[in-house]
Amino acid sequence: MNSSAAIGIFDSGIGGLTVAHAVTTLLPNENIIYFGDTAHLPYGDKSATAIQAYSIKICNVLLQQKCKVILIACNSASAAAYELVKEYVGSKAKVINVIDPVIEFLAENYEGKRIGLIGTKQTVNSNIYRKKTDSLDKDITLKSLATPLLAPMIEEGFFNNNISESIIQEYLKNDTLNDIEALILGCTHYPLIKTQIENYYQGSVKVLDTSEIVAKYLKKYLVENDAQNPLNAHIKHFYVSDFTQSFETSTKIFFGEQIRLEYYPLWE
Template sequence: MKKTLQDFSHLKPDQPIGIFDSGVGGLTVAKEIKRLLPNENLIYFGDTKHLPYGDKSREAIIGYCTKITRFLLEKNCKAIVIACNSATANALKEVMEETAGKVPVIDVINPVAEKVAYEIHNNVGVIATKATVNSGLYRKTIRKHNKFIKVDELATPLLVPAIEEGFKNHPITHSIIYNYLSNNKLKNIETLILGCTHYPLLINEIRQYYGNRVRVIDSPGIVANQLRMILDRNQLLNGKNPQPSYQFYLSDLTKNFEKISKKFFGNSIDLKLEVL
């Protein structure tokens, strides 16, 4: 009998969770997973050599993502979290094909879009990379669940390089945020989705711009909750684990990644170079 896509009985709770992104952005998701699921072992791959994904072609993004997925499967991961909106928007289908239903795949767009669609929102704004905005996936997914919501998407390509260069609470990021958020496309929004996992690193500055006028969605928290629900449903939550392991692999070692990863996971973490 052919195994269904949802049969994960061959997996064990103590296997690690694989998480990947183009750089430091996915650490915002990894941090929430660590907080919500403190017993889980995590393996993170940051494709810092090829960032930002948002400026790359769809074919290039698919190539990067399938290689990383293969790597995480070889590392015996029980679930894979695509902690990158550009990767989700362009390569989700290919990542699913690469896993061939062997492990659950959690992306960062569908859980957020679905949650927003079923809550009280009328005018929703999305800021994201060019690759994510060009895909139109947020708008399509939200309106698939709720056709009455108006969704405006704005490409904000300068934010990822600024974050990767370590500009946080800095005049440069203040200026970029002001210029983007004052765009007419976002004029009447009530809710803002940060459609890139890098952007929560600037969430305080974004909230400061809006005051209390606009609700800013916490995407990493939504994604971590979705992961927990899927693992629980498949009896894959790790039990008592006093010393969970956190492994970090990068395609290019960068100072900013080292700084942020140590801030989130402690100074004892080990960053390994892995060129796929």
């Protein structure tokens, strides 16, 4: 593995920027190549077959850039396409999803606890979190709730306002999430509304930011495999499959600088 090679990160839109920001904060020397599949967002209401097709196309782009790691920064794609992507990429790069790091974190910290999960329909209906949690044999009770309005709401810039407040509260008061001790933000968009969710629970429920958990998991992998970038110089390169104003605005908000977006259509 070329330790100075980039980390490739992809998502359907701005959600994966929460992961990219967490990665650049924790690993400031790493080169980042991000692909936002804005032409097909959100992934949460797409079929598994469609998500797999998008994911393989994006992986081709990241492999052409010689990425050492491909990070699937999307729960829907992690649930639907991880095994296929891992097989497709083979030994060319390490493939990491955003689900396994969270499962490992639960095993280490939440044995015997009641955990809530909110995510897209694709993530929740795949039942992947429940299967992986049950396989831990840690007596963890998982309560899952699909929250399909949240990702498109965030993509459209509706967070930290009265509109988002009403939608968030309507979901969180659902009986499914009664008596939980922690809540997994099972979509990489959701850290953008983490503060609103924390305000709702008033400290009674620990809100788990998966972007931070995934970044720590990635750092651990790089350290253990002596694959951290030894150079101080770092590059951030962003591809999008369709130009959207919200994505351009969000990249500037996340990284505190104007980011040049390169248009890269997946099918042309």
